[in-house]
Amino acid sequence: QVQLQESGPGLVKPSETLSLTCTVSGGSISSYYWSWIRQPAGKGLEWIGRIYTSGSTNYNPSLKSRVTMSVDTSKNQFSLKLSSVTAADTAVYYCSLDSGGNGGWFDPWGQGTLVTVSS
Amino acid sequence: QSVLTQPPSASGTPGQRVTISCSGSSSNIGSNTVNWYQQLPGTAPKLLIYSNNQRPSGVPDRFSGSKSGTSASLAISGLQSEDEADYYCAAWDDSLNGFWVFGGGTKLTVL
DSSP: OOEEEEESOSEEOTTSOEEEEEEEESSOOTTSEEEEEEEOTTSOOEEEEEEETTSOEEEOTTTGGGEEEEEETTTTEEEEEEOSOOGGGOEEEEEEEEOOTTSOOEEEEOOOEEEEEOO | OOSBBOOSEEEEOTTOOEEEEEEOOTTTTTTSOEEEEEEOTTSOOEEEEBTTTBOOTTOOTTEEEEEETTEEEEEEOSOOGGGOEEEEEEEEEOSTTOEEEEBOOEEEEEO
């Protein structure tokens, strides 16, 4: 079955850009939506955005100005860039298969990767 | 402040039935289906209920979901110690260009 694995720097300096990649194995990345979700320590889940393999995106309105997502079907990967980070962006970042549309769900999830924003 | 409203905590004793509520609005729960996720300590969330009341393969039938209007509920019957976890509801919100919204999460304690 499909498995997801997040990767990227665990430490990012304030004002810089956070970059993460999610590698999909066990299936093709094509023709699906792929989402990023984050969770600050001890807090709830926050959806960041999603990308379809055509490149179409939806972003959380509260983060839209700082988020860019991309997809590389040749590598079965999709990526997240979050610019101008602050300590408030410190969180565990998850990637997930988003079954799409407005009646979908997130399944499966990656194990998550902790990103700390600190100088 | 989460778009969907859940109680921060719930509790029950083994064997009991507990319910967790999730309140939204016409642009999210009122228009779209609701999903529930279970997050055990130190792990990634896992899909528990999708499309209001459907269980993925492997989820015990002790877990059930329902939706009415702009609210949804998760019920857990025959409560077990391994059910102690955080539970999150989620729905698509049709406002702006559309985006996913989550509840703030409910920490379930098995006494």
